[in-house]
Amino acid sequence: MSQPRSARTTYLKNWAAGLAFACGSLGLVLAEEPGRLPIQETREAGPLQGAAAIAETSQAKSEELTLEEAIKLALRKQPNIAAAGASLMAAQIQYEAAYSPFAIFTGPQFVYRRQQATHGLAIAQAGLTQAELETIQAVTRNYLSYLYAREQTAIADETVRSLGVMAELAKKLVDAGSREVTTADLERISTYQLIAQTRLARARLGSEQARAALREAIGLSEKEPLNIAAVSLADYFDSVTQHMRQHKQTISCDKAVELALAHRPEVTQASLLAEVIALEVCAQGWTWRTNALTFAARSDIHAKILPATILDPDYRPGPIGPEMPAVLSGTRRSRQARAAALYQRALAGAEKVEHLVALEVRVLCARLQELEEQVKVLREAAERAAKLRKDAEKAYAADQLNTEKMLTAQLLDAQVRADLNEALYNYCVTLAALQRATASKLWEALVPAP
Numbered sequence: 001m002s003q004p005r006s007a008r009t010t011y012l013k014n015w016a017a018g019l020a021f022a023c024g025s026l027g028l029v030l031a032e033e034p035g036r037l038p039i040q041e042t043r044e045a046g047p048l049q050g051a052a053a054i055a056e057t058s059q060a061k062s063e064e065l066t067l068e069e070a071i072k073l074a075l076r077k078q079p080n081i082a083a084a085g086a087s088l089m090a091a092q093i094q095y096e097a098a099y100s101p102f103a104i105f106t107g108p109q110f111v112y113r114r115q116q117a118t119h120g121l122a123i124a125q126a127g128l129t130q131a132e133l134e135t136i137q138a139v140t141r142n143y144l145s146y147l148y149a150r151e152q153t154a155i156a157d158e159t160v161r162s163l164g165v166m167a168e169l170a171k172k173l174v175d176a177g178s179r180e181v182t183t184a185d186l187e188r189i190s191t192y193q194l195i196a197q198t199r200l201a202r203a204r205l206g207s208e209q210a211r212a213a214l215r216e217a218i219g220l221s222e223k224e225p226l227n228i229a230a231v232s233l234a235d236y237f238d239s240v241t242q243h244m245r246q247h248k249q250t251i252s253c254d255k256a257v258e259l260a261l262a263h264r265p266e267v268t269q270a271s272l273l274a275e276v277i278a279l280e281v282c283a284q285g286w287t288w289r290t291n292a293l294t295f296a297a298r299s300d301i302h303a304k305i306l307p308a309t310i311l312d313p314d315y316r317p318g319p320i321g322p323e324m325p326a327v328l329s330g331t332r333r334s335r336q337a338r339a340a341a342l343y344q345r346a347l348a349g350a351e352k353v354e355h356l357v358a359l360e361v362r363v364l365c366a367r368l369q370e371l372e373e374q375v376k377v378l379r380e381a382a383e384r385a386a387k388l389r390k391d392a393e394k395a396y397a398a399d400q401l402n403t404e405k406m407l408t409a410q411l412l413d414a415q416v417r418a419d420l421n422e423a424l425y426n427y428c429v430t431l432a433a434l435q436r437a438t439a440s441k442l443w444e445a446l447v448p449a450p
Contacts (some may be wrong), residue, residue: 038156064229067143069077069220074139075132077219084124088137091117091124094250094299112283115287116295117273119279125266126272130440133265137436141429143213147233148425149207152418156200159414166410170398170403179397185403192407196414233424239373240431249446253365254446256438260361261354263439273322274346280324281339285332292335297326357437364434371427378420382413389413 065073075081097103098117103110112392167189173181215226244250261267324342328335392409395401435442 005447013417014044042170045248050288061226066106066229066231067140069145070214071136071139073220074218077133078131078217078253079219081128081131081135084128088121091121091299092306095121101363108286109283112286113280113295116276116279116283119276120295120299123269123272123276126268130265130269133436133439136440137432138217139214139430140216140435142210143228144233144236144425144432146207146214146228147231147422149210151229151232151421152205153200153203155414155421157194159196159410160193160200161423162190162316162414163196163266164398166406167193167418173399176399180396180399180402181282182403188407192411193376233421233428236428237424241372243447244449247446248449250449251365251368251434251442252445252447253362255447256434256442257358257361259441259445260357260438263441264357264437265439266353267350270346270350274343274350277324277339277343277346281336281343284328284339285337288332290331291327291329294324294328294339296324320345320352321350334446337379361434361437364430364437368430371423374423375427377421378416378423381418384418385413385416386407 001336070170095117098110098114103114105115167186170181170186170189174186211228214228215222220226220227249289276295283295323345328338330338389409389412392401392406396403397407429443438445
């Protein structure tokens with residue numbers, strides 16, 4: 001019995017020494033107690049705000065949602081934001097408990113636990129910011145997807161109707177003994193009309209799916225109405241490109257990367273987590289227990305979402321996940337050594353996050369520039385295809401053009417318009433993704449155009 005009592009006596013002496021050391025600065029610690037850190041207010045909706053102003057000036061009904069209104073509504077109703085807010089509140093409670101005067105009785109590590117709690121509150125705040133940014137992007141993407149599907153539906157519907165008109169005209173020409181149109185052409189037109197009808201059905205399905213996805217992204221229940229304002233993807237594209245042309249500005253990829261690294265919540269979370277683990281190395285030095293609790297016993301570090309960049313099927317870089325057990329076992333030296341090793345892992349993880357963020361921004365920047373040029377080319381092609389179609393319709397009505405050439409002009413016009421709509425969609429979605437990637441700081445990356 002003497003050996004265990006001696007061990008307990010040694011432990012109590014060491015604990016008392018640590019407590020005396022901590023109490024020596026207790027007045028300073030308590031005097032600096034911040035009590036409650038301010039929680040940042042919800043960020044404003046970021047992506048395509050300038051473009052959304054166009055929708056507000058449209059003749060849409062009052063109950064129709066513009067993109068900006070949809071984003072504001074989502075920031076109030078989306079469960080992901082509510083969950084992140086609850087996590088922030090839990091971190092706030094843990095922070096207040098760490099700074100309570102009674103925290104000194106939890107052991108000599110309380111000084112480090114307070115610092116960890118402070119970092120934990122900042123990490124939770126970054127988590128809320130991340131949830132807001134992801135909600136904004138989700139709403140923006142699904143809103144744009146609905147506009148895209150709605151326009152594709154309109155193009156397909158017009159094609160079906162145009163082919164129907166063409167079939168009626170072809171029948172009249174055949175009945176009148178046309179030299180250019182035959183009965184075989186009637187079957188050809190009918191076949192193309194059936195193909196167009198399948199594309200129309202597909203576009204309508206895509207529209208319903210986009211509407212359902214937008215409803216979920218906003219956080220609306222099935223009983224709540226969802227009406228989308230009558231605005232087009234071209235309006236969003238023009239608002240952005242015209243603004244930059246009028247101010248003779250362009251997006252700087254280098255500046256966008258700099259802003260992303262300075263403001264992305266994932267970067268903040270990764271760097272602060274490394275600091276928390278560094279403090280754990282010190283905290284483990286203040287206990288002689290062979291099974292010592294860590295900060296992870298009070299929080300789930302694996303709940304922190306880190307960015308994963310998907311560029312193409314061949315390269316999918318992912319983050320280095322955080323690691324810290326709830327209990328460290330062994331001697332004080334071995335526990336500190338293990339915590340130090342995990343600190344090195346956390347540093348590598350933080351560096352990896354920065355690399356992923358920079359990569360994401362640069363890829364999106366390059367893609368945005370490419371898509372802008374693609375839209376310009378397709379717009380010119382659409383104008384030419386529309387003219388060819390009008391000329392062909394006149395010639396066909398006058399029995400001066402065969403059915404094959406008329407169909408070619410008709411379908412070329414529809415295909416080019418569909419391609420243009422897709423390019424506009426890809427540009428707007430990429431712009432929203434870049435806005436998210438820069439933590440809604442994209443417009444600060446504008447520089448004078450060369």
